Amino acid sequence: MKRFLGLLLLLPALALAEPASVIKATELKKEPASDADIVANLPENAPVEALERKGGWTRVKAAGGEGWVRMLSLRYGAAAAAKPGASGVTQLFNAARTGTSGTQVTTGVRGLDAEQIVNAQPNPNELAKLQSFAAERAAAESFAAQGKLAATPVDYPK
Amino acid sequence: MRVWLLLASLVFSLNCAAQFRLPNIDLNKALDTVKNVGKAVKEIDEPEEIAIGRDVASRLLGAAPLVPNPGLQRYVNNVGRWLAAQTERPDLPWQFGVLEHGNVNAFATPGGTIFITRGLLEKMRNEAELAGVLGHEIVHVLKKHHLKAIQKGAQTALAGEGLSSALKDRAGPARDKLIALGTEMYTRGLDKSDELEADRLGVVIAARAGYDAYGLPSVLQTLQAMNAQDSALALMFKTHPAPGERLDTLGQKMQGILDTYSAQPQLGERFLKQAQRR
Numbered sequence: 002m003k004r005f006l007g008l009l010l011l012l013p014a015l016a017l018a019e020p021a022s023v024i025k026a027t028e029l030k031k032e033p034a035s036d037a038d039i040v041a042n043l044p045e046n047a048p049v050e051a052l053e054r055k056g057g058w059t060r061v062k063a064a065g066g067e068g069w070v071r072m073l074s075l076r077y078g079a080a081a082a083a084k085p086g087a088s089g090v091t092q093l094f095n096a097a098r099t100g101t102s103g104t105q106v107t108t109g110v111r112g113l114d115a116e117q118i119v120n121a122q123p124n125p126n127e128l129a130k131l132q133s134f135a136a137e138r139a140a141a142e143s144f145a146a147q148g149k150l151a152a153t154p155v156d157y158p159k
Numbered sequence: 160m161r162v163w164l165l166l167a168s169l170v171f172s173l174n175c176a177a178q179f180r181l182p183n184i185d186l187n188k189a190l191d192t193v194k195n196v197g198k199a200v201k202e203i204d205e206p207e208e209i210a211i212g213r214d215v216a217s218r219l220l221g222a223a224p225l226v227p228n229p230g231l232q233r234y235v236n237n238v239g240r241w242l243a244a245q246t247e248r249p250d251l252p253w254q255f256g257v258l259e260h261g262n263v264n265a266f267a268t269p270g271g272t273i274f275i276t277r278g279l280l281e282k283m284r285n286e287a288e289l290a291g292v293l294g295h296e297i298v299h300v301l302k303k304h305h306l307k308a309i310q311k312g313a314q315t316a317l318a319g320e321g322l323s324s325a326l327k328d329r330a331g332p333a334r335d336k337l338i339a340l341g342t343e344m345y346t347r348g349l350d351k352s353d354e355l356e357a358d359r360l361g362v363v364i365a366a367r368a369g370y371d372a373y374g375l376p377s378v379l380q381t382l383q384a385m386n387a388q389d390s391a392l393a394l395m396f397k398t399h400p401a402p403g404e405r406l407d408t409l410g411q412k413m414q415g416i417l418d419t420y421s422a423q424p425q426l427g428e429r430f431l432k433q434a435q436r437r
Binding site: 019021024054056057071072073075077078113114117118119121122124125127128130131135136137138140141142144145148149150151152153154156157 | 213214216217218219220221222223224225229232233236237238239240241244245249250252253254255256258260262264272276286339342343345346359360363366367368369370371373376377380383384393394397403406407409410412413414416417418420421422423424426429
């Protein structure tokens with residue numbers, strides 16, 4: 002399992018080439034930086050294949066070559082039909098939960114659709130559990146330090 | 160002279176009062192109601208806010224319980240509490256929970272209780288993405304988006320007097336109505352401007368906490384790439400602007416901050432490890 006995890010971590014954020022397009026005319030850059038050389042100029046709606054993300058940039062394969070575009074200028078093709086379990090850590094979760102497959106235990110009338118929320122009854126037991134998991138501020142600070150997260154002042158936008 | 164003036168004004172005001180005594184309208188009662196509404200709005204102080212939020216949270220937990228994984232729940236609480244410490248309301252009783260449900264969604268209730276579904280957590284790749292989503296929800300609490308919406312709804316549905324008794328008597332029927340209304344709000348959603356504000360400020364909070372600021376945009380992009388017809392997305396899509404629009408807005412307004420803090424840690428390894436801890 003450990004080795005499996007290690008392998009997973011080596012995968013880029015987007016494991017497979019995903020079909021996408023650029024929302025506006027965009028320069029395809031050689032490196033993930035705005036002052037990098039231009040590989041090609043992509044017209045609005047140009048189709049690309051998204052390969053990996055680095056900061057605010059995504060590496061793509063386009064008709065004009067391979068390079069980097071701003072991540073926020075990409076929209077993924079809606080044609081990429083639902084692939085349950087294909088992204089993120091779904092498979093890990095599923096394995097951890099059931100040991101084998103992603104079969105989910107039905108929870109009867111419970112659920113998070115509109116009707117079920119409207120008809121939900123209070124659940125004080127779960128509320129008590131929720132409170133028992135809360136973190137003290139000091140504990141959260143050392144947790145942050147373990148992750149080498151440093152607080153930094155950033156103003157809200159106007 | 161002075162006495163006459165006083166008398167004259169007294170007679171004048173009595174006349175006015177008489178004129179206002181129209182059939183079927185009890186002016187005094189109407190004025191009281193107006194006063195109660197005004198009072199009730201101002202009277203939702205922080206302890207009330209927290210109490211309402213917990214009652215709503217209890218109902219949401221009635222719809223879906225917590226994922227039975229204490230390690231995961233504590234992990235999400237650590238991330239959330241660290242984020243909240245970077246805000247203007249650092250000392251609310253913040254608590255975070257992962258709901259056992261495959262739907263993709265997250266909820267913030269007044270006073271600092273925040274939920275994220277297992278379905279949404281599974282779509283994430285690292286802690287910075289989790290921080291981006293929790294940051295968004297934290298803004299709803301900071302700006303009292305839901306509390307204001309509950310108040311607004313309550314004034315119409317319960318009228319002023321109902322709202323004050325709902326606040327006064329925590330076991331009464333008016334209270335039940337208020338909490339039911341507050342819970343129902345999660346099926347209708349907030350104003351679009353509230354959601355977009357939560358996106359912008361949520362990015363800032365994640366950046367302040369030292370995370371890669373692109374966490375939230377990355378999650379939005381994941382959601383945007385999913386099939387909009389997927390039933391797991393139905394309620395979230397119904398109650399939020401489309402991910403593409405949210406990404407557009409972030410691109411227009413937040414590009415500078417996003418880029419300045421894009422090299423901060425993402426903590427992918429810690430996220431994956433914690434996500435399957437028991």
